[in-house]
Amino acid sequence: MSTEPADTGTEGNDPAIEVTPDAAEEALSLLDGEGLDTDIAGLRLFVQQGGCAGLSYGMRFDTEPEDDDLVVEHHGLRVFVDPASKNYIGGSTLDYEHGLQAAGFEVENPNVVSECGCGESFRT
Secondary structure: OEEEEOOOOOEOOEOOOEEOHHHHHHHHHHHHHOOOOOOOOEEEEEEEEOOOOOEEEEEEEEOOOOOOOEEEEEOOEEEEEOHHHHHHHOOOEEEEEEOOOOEEEEEEOOOOOEEOOOOOOEEO
8 A cells, every 4th residue: 555645746656646625625524424534534536437438437435445555645535546546547636616506526637538528437
């Protein structure tokens, strides 16, 4: 398991996953609401097959990281990324948007070369 503190950007050759303060605050609130220990538990960010462009993002809470996960911590939030997903989302920023029509987590991924029309899936 590799750990990247928020102030280093990367460890070794692993591209950083950034988390905005809004995303961290929202996720920590949700983790707390689930009764999970935020010192150990975290948000798992992953890529899965699906969507009209081929890949889509997934997120869920995990009680602890797997041994081979990339673990980053920003603003008190731990984010877990498996090795296969890291290849697709390294260098991305996780944000939380508060909007009138929709609110939710968004991944700003510099590796994306195209997205579907609805923005739910992507291709690298």
